[in-house]
Amino acid sequence: MNHSPNDLIMLFNDLFRDAFRTVLVRGDEEPEYLPAGSTSELAQIVFAHGYYASALHEISHWCVAGEYRRTLHDYGYWYCPDGRTPAQQQAFEQVEVKPQAIEWLFSVAAGSKFHISVDNLSGGGASDECGFRSRVLGQAESYLATGLPQRAQSFFDALKSFYGTGDNFSTAWRDDVRRVVPLYSAKELYEAN
Numbered sequence: 560m561n562h563s564p565n566d567l568i569m570l571f572n573d574l575f576r577d578a579f580r581t582v583l584v585r586g587d588e589e590p591e592y593l594p595a596g597s598t599s600e601l602a603q604i605v606f607a608h609g610y611y612a613s614a615l616h617e618i619s620h621w622c623v624a625g626e627y628r629r630t631l632h633d634y635g636y637w638y639c640p641d642g643r644t645p646a647q648q649q650a651f652e653q654v655e656v657k658p659q660a661i662e663w664l665f666s667v668a669a670g671s672k673f674h675i676s677v678d679n680l681s682g683g684g685a686s687d688e689c690g691f692r693s694r695v696l697g698q699a700e701s702y703l704a705t706g707l708p709q710r711a712q713s714f715f716d717a718l719k720s721f722y723g724t725g726d727n728f729s730t731a732w733r734d735d736v737r738r739v740v741p742l743y744s745a746k747e748l749y750e751a752n
Contacts (some may be wrong), residue, residue, distance in 0.1 A: 560670045560722065564606070567614045570717050575710070576601065581629075583618065585609045588616045590635050592624075602629065611671060612662075619661040622711035652691045660698035661711050663739070668718035669729050675739060692740045703732070 564585060571583040579602075580595055586605035593600055593603040604621050606614040616725065628634040636654065659675060666673035675692050707715055720723040 562611045564609055564611045564614050566721065570721060571604075571614075571618060571714065574713055574717055579629075579710070581621065585614075592621065592629075594618070594632060604749065611676070612624070612666070615669070615671070616658065616662045616676075618714060619658040619665065619711070622661055622708055622714065623657050641678045652694075653710060656691075656694045656698050656704050659695045661704060661707065661715075663695065663699050663735070664702060664707070664711075664732075665718055666707045666714055667735050668715050668722065668724055668728065670722050670724050670731070673735065673739060696736060696740045697737065 568583045568585065575581050580600075580656060581604065582601040584603045584605045586607055586609075588607065591603075591605045593605065595602045598695045604617045606617045621629070624634045628636075655676075663673045675688075704709075706712060719728060724731060
């Protein structure tokens, strides 16, 4: 399956440009959210280096951000780059659960490969990678059971329609859970026997 970021730009902008005055934009550098500067401007979700996965991740952050946060540069969140201390990494992992859960659901809906990201290669990695994977999975499962936030649900549905994954989403989801959270899958199999 072809995964062009141009498709995500088209889908996102068709859904949200007019209703939320926000567009998805291919960037050359690091990702960034730029709120609208005036009533005639559009807010921009800039994804990194034209990467498909980066676009899905940045859209996920936008889907989580409330109305006030969408008026702030990068939603008003701190970002400490790679090389975080254990305390900084733990804080990072706490705020990344919901966006990564949504990104994972978007990825499966698009038929693309998702990777959990602890984003701390030179800082010692995750504070609790197994726990983080389990929390992201738990949040994604909760969204599937109770529904995604409204904007995320709209984009999720658009991805399933565009990529034709709606009929086999449940099977693809179960397969991806086994790939991304293998310890969870082994535990689930053990408890079933």
